[in-house]
Amino acid sequence: xxxxxxxCKKEVKQLERNFVRCPYCxxxxxxxxxxxxxxxxxxx
Ligand SMILES: [Zn+2]
Numbered sequence: 566x567x568x569x570x571x572x573c574k575k576e577v578k579q580l581e582r583n584f585v586r587c588p589y590c591x592x593x594x595x596x597x598x599x600x601x602x603x604x605x606x607x608x609x
Contacts, residue, residue, distance in 0.1 A: 568595035 568577045568585065572592035586593050 567598040569598045570595050 568569060568589065569575070570577055570587035570592050571594045572587060573590045575587065575589045577587055577589075577595055578587065585595050
């Protein structure tokens, strides 16, 4: 299951079991890239 960092928007595939962190920026809030992209605000 892939994740997307909410900070740098990079796709993160390497995840520990109970520790989710972006390897690029170190941000610890990732959204599951599965059904929907969390709360993606449409930029009109
Ligand atoms: Zn990141």
